[in-house]
Amino acid sequence: MEFEHKHKQVIPQKCPVCEVSQEDLKSMPVGHSEDRMIMHVQCTKCNSAIMVFITQNDVGMMTFGVMVDVHDTEAGEMFSQNPINDDDVINVHRYLQKEGTNIHDFVEQQ
Numbered sequence: 001m002e003f004e005h006k007h008k009q010v011i012p013q014k015c016p017v018c019e020v021s022q023e024d025l026k027s028m029p030v031g032h033s034e035d036r037m038i039m040h041v042q043c044t045k046c047n048s049a050i051m052v053f054i055t056q057n058d059v060g061m062m063t064f065g066v067m068v069d070v071h072d073t074e075a076g077e078m079f080s081q082n083p084i085n086d087d088d089v090i091n092v093h094r095y096l097q098k099e100g101t102n103i104h105d106f107v108e109q110q
């Protein structure tokens with residue numbers, strides 16, 4: 001799938017916590033469906049973890065990320081049971097609004 005090749009573009013340029021560059025971030029896709037994908041990104045220096053949600057539509061690709069405290073194996077388990085659906089995306093949006101997190105600080109809009 002074309003998506004897989006794009007995933008390098010959607011991982012953060014640097015760690016939002018310790019600011020090491022992208023080369024020191026370890027990324028793993030934890031789930032995807034036809035038009036969306038979830039990546040787990042972990043910093044190899046400070047161990048911070050981010051979940052990056054990628055959706056694709058006619059307009060293009062949209063990404064947003066949130067800091068998490070789950071490691072990649074747990075993240076994989078979380079999403080392997082169910083296909084990603086709209087509720088997952090909406091839930092994360094709500095969470096971000098509630099917390100007032102500015103995801104654009106570390107995830108670039110495509």
Ligand SMILES: [Zn+2]
Pocket residue numbers: 015016017018019020043044045046047048
């Ligand atoms: Zn870090």
